[in-house]
Amino acid sequence: MSAFLTIDNVSHLFGPNLTTGEKIAAKLGAKVETRSVRAVSDVTLSVRKGETLGLVGESGCGKSTLGRVVAGILQPTTGTITIDGAPVMENGTKVTTRVQTIFQDPFASLDPRMKVGDTVAEGPIAHGLTKKPEARRYVAGWFERVGLDPVWVDRYPHQFSGGQRQRIAIARALAMQPDVLICDEPVASLDVSIQAQIINLFLKLTRDLELTSIFISHDLSVVQHVSDRVAVMYLGRIAELGPVAQVFGTPAHPYTSALFDSVPKLVLDDDELVRFDTIEGEVPSPLSPPSGCNYHPRCPLASGTCSTIQPLTQPVASLRTVACHHFEAQLAGAAND
Amino acid sequence: MSNNSTPLRRFWAEFRENKISVLALVVVVLLILLALFAAVVSPQNPYDLANLSLMDSRRPPGFVGSGGYIHVLGTDPQGRDLLSAIFYGLRISIQIGLAAGFVSLTIGTALGITAAYVGGRIEALIMRLVDLQLSFPAILLALVIVALLGQGKAQLIGALVAAQYAYFARTAYGAAKAERGKDYIEAALATPLSGRLVVMRHLLPNCTPPLIVVATVQIANSISLEATLSFLGLGLPVTEPSLGMLISNGFPYMMSGRYWISVYPGVALIILIVAINIVGDQVRDQFNPRLRK
Numbered sequence: 067m068s069a070f071l072t073i074d075n076v077s078h079l080f081g082p083n084l085t086t087g088e089k090i091a092a093k094l095g096a097k098v099e100t101r102s103v104r105a106v107s108d109v110t111l112s113v114r115k116g117e118t119l120g121l122v123g124e125s126g127c128g129k130s131t132l133g134r135v136v137a138g139i140l141q142p143t144t145g146t147i148t149i150d151g152a153p154v155m156e157n158g159t160k161v162t163t164r165v166q167t168i169f170q171d172p173f174a175s176l177d178p179r180m181k182v183g184d185t186v187a188e189g190p191i192a193h194g195l196t197k198k199p200e201a202r203r204y205v206a207g208w209f210e211r212v213g214l215d216p217v218w219v220d221r222y223p224h225q226f227s228g229g230q231r232q233r234i235a236i237a238r239a240l241a242m243q244p245d246v247l248i249c250d251e252p253v254a255s256l257d258v259s260i261q262a263q264i265i266n267l268f269l270k271l272t273r274d275l276e277l278t279s280i281f282i283s284h285d286l287s288v289v290q291h292v293s294d295r296v297a298v299m300y301l302g303r304i305a306e307l308g309p310v311a312q313v314f315g316t317p318a319h320p321y322t323s324a325l326f327d328s329v330p331k332l333v334l335d336d337d338e339l340v341r342f343d344t345i346e347g348e349v350p351s352p353l354s355p356p357s358g359c360n361y362h363p364r365c366p367l368a369s370g371t372c373s374t375i376q377p378l379t380q381p382v383a384s385l386r387t388v389a390c391h392h393f394e395a396q397l398a399g400a401a402n403d
Numbered sequence: 404m405s406n407n408s409t410p411l412r413r414f415w416a417e418f419r420e421n422k423i424s425v426l427a428l429v430v431v432v433l434l435i436l437l438a439l440f441a442a443v444v445s446p447q448n449p450y451d452l453a454n455l456s457l458m459d460s461r462r463p464p465g466f467v468g469s470g471g472y473i474h475v476l477g478t479d480p481q482g483r484d485l486l487s488a489i490f491y492g493l494r495i496s497i498q499i500g501l502a503a504g505f506v507s508l509t510i511g512t513a514l515g516i517t518a519a520y521v522g523g524r525i526e527a528l529i530m531r532l533v534d535l536q537l538s539f540p541a542i543l544l545a546l547v548i549v550a551l552l553g554q555g556k557a558q559l560i561g562a563l564v565a566a567q568y569a570y571f572a573r574t575a576y577g578a579a580k581a582e583r584g585k586d587y588i589e590a591a592l593a594t595p596l597s598g599r600l601v602v603m604r605h606l607l608p609n610c611t612p613p614l615i616v617v618a619t620v621q622i623a624n625s626i627s628l629e630a631t632l633s634f635l636g637l638g639l640p641v642t643e644p645s646l647g648m649l650i651s652n653g654f655p656y657m658m659s660g661r662y663w664i665s666v667y668p669g670v671a672l673i674i675l676i677v678a679i680n681i682v683g684d685q686v687r688d689q690f691n692p693r694l695r696k
Contacts, residue, residue, distance in 0.1 A: 086527045139593045160595040167593050179410065179608045188461035188604070189594040222410070228457060235590075 069112030070278050071246050076145030078106040078135050094360040103352045105131040107302040113278055119291030121282045128302040130250055137248040149246055160310040163193050166239035170251040172231035176223040183219025186238045208237040229260035269370045290314055298322045301360040308386030318388040320365050320396050367392040417689055427681035434675050438494035445487035446472050450643055455482045462660050477663040479652050488649055489671045495645040500626035503563035508618050511571025519579035533569045540564040549637045563625045574617045578610035612690040619683030623676045630672055646672045
């Protein structure tokens with residue numbers, strides 16, 4: 067296994083972002099929240115060339131933050147991210163164009179006052195991938211690749227539908243000729259009928275251009291469809307990582323299992339009214355995560371060790387890891403079902 | 404609304420629908436043209452003392468003076484033809500209003516956007532300074548500065564800018580702060596593009612609508628502020644009267660039946676300011692989708 071994109075021991079903390087006034091108030095003894103939120107903690111994983119890694123988890127688990135750190139939008143508090151050995155960020159600035167991002171909401175991610183062709187051309191011109199006189203043809207080429215009519219380059223974002231805008235956003239990312247693509251919930255804000263088109267486009271382009279990608283979504287069926295491997299995140303940590311078929315078939319982490327069980331299904335067993343198994347309890351506040359394994363307050367398999375010792379990430383099979391003290395019991399249980 | 408057009412064209416199509424605003428715009432343009440061509444349309448050059456005769460002073464509208472032409476709006480205490488003086492006064496008022504407006508727009512926008520984009524201590528420093536200044540009335544600040552710098556066009560413009568840049572700074576700051584957090588700015592920075600490029604190409608253009616609104620209102624405000632200062636005798640030299648000074652010149656004669664010396668320049672000033680404000684209101688309504696019917 068050759069790692070292409072390496073995420074090495076990455077953590078990201080969101081500070082309380084105090085204003086000067088609040089700092090003074092805190093010094094004077096006022097109750098001002100000064101704790102940091104550990105959105106991503108000690109994540110280590112690697113993605114092989116050409117692989118699509120799905121990233122799933124509940125809202126607030128840190129999957130988007132991890133995506134932004136990998137994309138070079140946020141500076142990791144600790145740890146490094148490298149693509150083919152080269153760092154993404156140095157001294158707080160992004161130093162590579164090899165990783166590009168597709169954002170969730172194409173209504174927000176395109177500058178409303180700029181012609182879409184100019185938006186797509188801007189990055190490539192700034193980084194010498196094309197020159198101004200040739201930019202039009204360069205952009206037109208990418209428009210065709212993502213299924214847009216090249217005559218639309220002079221239009222403004224408001225003149226397009228949601229699906230078309232997301233195609234423009236994809237064209238913008240691809241026009242930078244990246245090796246790695248971060249897709250942050252790229253279909254979450256689209257109609258179901260459009261989602262399929264965008265997903266198929268994504269699959270075709272990643273195959274044709276041999277892109278390595280991280281596909282962030284809370285939609286498990288989408289992730290199952292597009293990913294080679296999937297990482298399940300819980301409270302900033304990777305609970306489980308492995309090939310899609312294995313993780314979806316026999317979850318090794320109790321959280322993965324619970325997450326899959328909570329998905330409503332269309333097929334009912336034996337005409338019986340099926341109850342969805344929801345996960346017990348609430349997601350703990352990331353301001354004060356639980357001791358030991360951060361899933362233990364909600365875990366059916368939790369024991370004494372779970373509340374004191376944080377489980378190590380250990381290999382289960384080839385390309386598959388899990389961070390759980392009781393993964394063997396979980397796997398045995400899954401096999402019995 | 405046609406779908407295949409530039410934002411500017413769509414803006415004009417909507418603007419055209421309100422007849423009063425179009426009328427106000429026509430009035431503004433007409434007054435600007437009159438001011439520009441004051442020398443051509445005026446029967447007299449009111450700043451050339453050789454043209455003035457004290458024999459003609461304080462004459463009522465319709466009087467035929469020593470120049471041999473009709474003083475349509477009468478004459479002022481120095482024997483100036485009031486109509487000519489109003490055209491020339493308009494020129495000075497509009498010049499000063501526009502100059503002060505654009506200089507404060509530039510300075511205020513630069514400060515506001517810098518504060519919003521850079522953040523941290525610089526943000527706190529700039530914006531607290533702006534808050535401090537906005538807590539004083541603009542007229543007080545302008546008065547103090549004119550008193551310190553002395554009289555003259557440049558000094559007056561300086562005083563108006565010092566009194567008004569803060570409005571632009573706060574507007575630009577508010578707009579930029581809101582735009583700064585949007586995805587398209589993040590997308591541009593993630594490419595990566597330089598901060599300078601992101602500010603000039605993305606942040607600034609998206610902050611323009613509220614700034615245009617404030618600019619129209621503030622141009623009208625600086626015209627009336629200048630008139631106020633001139634009325635108080637702190638504006639321009641007496642030899643080059645602006646509208647405010649014309650009003651001031653006629654003020655002592657108001658009660659003696661010679662109303663025209665103050666009233667006509669006043670009417671001109673009101674028409675100018677009201678017309679600019681109507682245009683400004685229309686622009687504001689169009690930029691604020693919540694006010695749309």
